[in-house]
Amino acid sequence: MPELIVGIDLGTTNSLVAVCDEGGPRVIPDDRGRPLLPSVVRYSAGGVTAGYAAREGTGEGATVSSVKRLMGRSPADVRADLAFLPYGIVEGPNQTARIKLSPSQTVSPQEVSAVILRSLRDRASAALGAEVRKAVITVPAYFDDAQRQATRDAARLAGLDAVRIVAEPTAAALAYGLGVGDESRRGRAETVAVFDLGGGTLDVSILRRTPPGAPGGTEFFQVLSTAGDTHLGGDDVDHALAALLLRESGGAAATGAAVAAAESAKCRLSEFDAAEVRLPIASGGEYRRTVTRGELEGLMEPWIARAMACCERAVRDAGPRLRRTAGGAGGVGGLDAVILVGGSTRIPLVRRRVQEYFGLVPYTAIHPDLAVALGAAVQAGVLSGAVKGALLLDVIPLSLGVGTVGGAVAKLILRNSTVPARATEMFSTSVDGQTSIKLSVYQGEREMAADCRRLGEFHLRGLPPMPAGIPQLEVEFLVDASGVLQVSAHERRSGRRASLQVVPNHGLTRDEVSRMEAESLAHAREDLTRHRVVDLVVNAKLDLKWIGERLERFRDKLDAAYAAELDGLVASLRGFVLRGDADWASVDSDAFHRAKEALDRASVRLQEVGITESLKQP
Ligand code: AMP
Numbered sequence: 001m002p003e004l005i006v007g008i009d010l011g012t013t014n015s016l017v018a019v020c021d022e023g024g025p026r027v028i029p030d031d032r033g034r035p036l037l038p039s040v041v042r043y044s045a046g047g048v049t050a051g052y053a054a055r056e057g058t059g060e061g062a063t064v065s066s067v068k069r070l071m072g073r074s075p076a077d078v079r080a081d082l083a084f085l086p087y088g089i090v091e092g093p094n095q096t097a098r099i100k101l102s103p104s105q106t107v108s109p110q111e112v113s114a115v116i117l118r119s120l121r122d123r124a125s126a127a128l129g130a131e132v133r134k135a136v137i138t139v140p141a142y143f144d145d146a147q148r149q150a151t152r153d154a155a156r157l158a159g160l161d162a163v164r165i166v167a168e169p170t171a172a173a174l175a176y177g178l179g180v181g182d183e184s185r186r187g188r189a190e191t192v193a194v195f196d197l198g199g200g201t202l203d204v205s206i207l208r209r210t211p212p213g214a215p216g217g218t219e220f221f222q223v224l225s226t227a228g229d230t231h232l233g234g235d236d237v238d239h240a241l242a243a244l245l246l247r248e249s250g251g252a253a254a255t256g257a258a259v260a261a262a263e264s265a266k267c268r269l270s271e272f273d274a275a276e277v278r279l280p281i282a283s284g285g286e287y288r289r290t291v292t293r294g295e296l297e298g299l300m301e302p303w304i305a306r307a308m309a310c311c312e313r314a315v316r317d318a319g320p321r322l323r324r325t326a327g328g329a330g331g332v333g334g335l336d337a338v339i340l341v342g343g344s345t346r347i348p349l350v351r352r353r354v355q356e357y358f359g360l361v362p363y364t365a366i367h368p369d370l371a372v373a374l375g376a377a378v379q380a381g382v383l384s385g386a387v388k389g390a391l392l393l394d395v396i397p398l399s400l401g402v403g404t405v406g407g408a409v410a411k412l413i414l415r416n417s418t419v420p421a422r423a424t425e426m427f428s429t430s431v432d433g434q435t436s437i438k439l440s441v442y443q444g445e446r447e448m449a450a451d452c453r454r455l456g457e458f459h460l461r462g463l464p465p466m467p468a469g470i471p472q473l474e475v476e477f478l479v480d481a482s483g484v485l486q487v488s489a490h491e492r493r494s495g496r497r498a499s500l501q502v503v504p505n506h507g508l509t510r511d512e513v514s515r516m517e518a519e520s521l522a523h524a525r526e527d528l529t530r531h532r533v534v535d536l537v538v539n540a541k542l543d544l545k546w547i548g549e550r551l552e553r554f555r556d557k558l559d560a561a562y563a564a565e566l567d568g569l570v571a572s573l574r575g576f577v578l579r580g581d582a583d584w585a586s587v588d589s590d591a592f593h594r595a596k597e598a599l600d601r602a603s604v605r606l607q608e609v610g611i612t613e614s615l616k617q618p
Contacts, residue, residue: 002386005134007376012068016373017120020381025374050119062101070109072150114157136380141167141203142228165482169194169205171375172341190336198342200233206318223395225317234344238263249287253279331359403440403449427473433465533584569599
């Protein structure tokens with residue numbers, strides 16, 4: 001019996017889980033028959049929830065969405081997104097971005113993604129009647145090493161072994177290639193472009209499918225090239241339209257409301273020629289406006305131009321098999337099909353431009369929301385043995401190299417190399433008797449290190465002292481089939497393997513992941529209570545300070561019974577704070593919460609007295 005491996009599309013907006021068996025790949029719906037799981041997680045006193053329940057939750061607590069944008073990133077990387085994220089970001093260890101849930105509680109993007117993955121895992125385990133422990137997980141083709149590592153770490157926290165990380169467009173092409181699409185195409189080789197435009201990212205990939213040479217042979221899927229933009233998606237259109245609405249309404253509407261209204265109008269304009277926008281404004285009343293499809297398309301022009309430039313890069317990098325048709329008539333020679341994936345490919349202008357550029361009517365037989373998950377399930381089936389005779393050859397999206405003394409990057413593995421990939425480079429020392437050397441690893445296409453992304457650094461230690469230039473350090477880069485980098489090194493003259501330490505710059509260290517994994521399993525419930533008590537202590541202290549000050553100042557203005565009531569409530573809350581501060585486990589967090597609420601409610605009158613008195617001041 002083949003091993004159980006599921007395919008997971010861990011999306012910015014929605015996530016899905018699928019499985020592949022004799023009947024082919026299929027998405028596993030939730031117990032209400034819904035295929036999607038909104039990629040939203042909610043933290044509240046009642047617990048941690050994911051999906052629809054999290055998205056619809058209101059009241060106290062924090063809701064985290066679009067966490068995919070933060071995976072493996074630093075606060076500086078995501079600065080442009082900050083204005084539109086409904087939560088704050090703080091910097092954690094190794095320049096990682098962490099999400100601020102409350103003044104005293106933060107959480108890593110990996111932990112949030114783990115909640116989503118765990119929910120999908122539970123769904124699949126329940127539906128398949130067996131515990132799911134392994135998954136193929138998709139990421140945008142353009143995800144760099146830190147982002148892939150972060151995805152893998154999230155899986156581990158959710159109790160899943162990410163046996164393979166697959167690029168989303170590759171997965172989409174797999175779904176299309178393996179019988180899910182049109183049977184008549186199966187016998188011949190073909191070259192396919194996948195245009196994947198979601199909420200936040202664009203990926204364009206060119207793949208070649210080679211059928212088995214003989215019956216029972218192996219079918220190859222080879223990624224010829226991939227190009228993309230990690231900051232180009234439907235969200236940009238929402239932001240551009242929201243900015244217009246805010247400008248016109250005189251800035252009187254809330255940004256969040258304007259973005260939501262813009263997105264809704266954008267989606268309606270995929271179907272209709274005009275859409276009405278209504279926005280509540282601060283002074284009361286409403287700002288109203290009709291947006292036409294033509295107007296939206298005007299706003300989208302610079303954005304479309306960037307998307308088309310990505311297509312151009314992907315076609316150019318795919319090699320001589322593809323040719324741009326001369327004369328500007330449009331069309332790419334040598335291409336058999338174009339597949340559209342991602343919510344933003346529902347926009348008519350996007351379809352039109354893609355069709356014009358490639359000279360082919362895009363193929364949309366597979367539901368664009370499901371294609372990536374179905375393809376991940378196909379890859380899972382290939383790995384588990386449920387699907388026979390297919391092999392996927394993916395590529396690395398960005399070149400990998402080592403920083404040199406002059407500030408440039410020596411590239412060891414070039415972009416669009418097929419994975420797994422291996423490269424070695426020799427290094428030596430520049431000082432006599434040097435026993436350690438520090439090397440930085442970079443990913444990116446630019447020449448200078450400052451323009452590339454620094455993935456981390458490693459120290460080769462314990463070298464035997466030798467004159468400068470004599471040691472021969474062989475550094476090996478190995479990119480596994482998931483596109484994840486491993487570095488190793490040894491000194492050839494002495495034959496010694498130098499001790500090696502890779503410190504990821506934008507991710508969690510192995511130890512941190514292990515610790516979090518152990519903790520999340522053992523302490524899920526305690527963690528929540530602890531966070532709650534810690535939060536309550538912080539907030540109650542602020543209340544006590546504020547109320548205590550006013551109580552003393554205005555005591556003679558209050559009637560005795562009310563003052564006594566406040567004194568009692570203050571004493572009670574102070575008791576909780578003292579105990580909570582000393583030992584969080586010793587207090588009943590619900591009772592603590594009630595005590596705080598009771599004082600908050602009772603102090604309203606004190607606040608009014610304070611205001612009245614201050615107005616009397618000359
Ligand atoms: P994805 O990441 O693939 O789920 O795509 C999400 C993006 O698709 C968001 O920016 C949505 O606003 C956008 N989207 C979804 N439906 C439509 C639609 N009917 N028209 C235009 N954009 C859409």
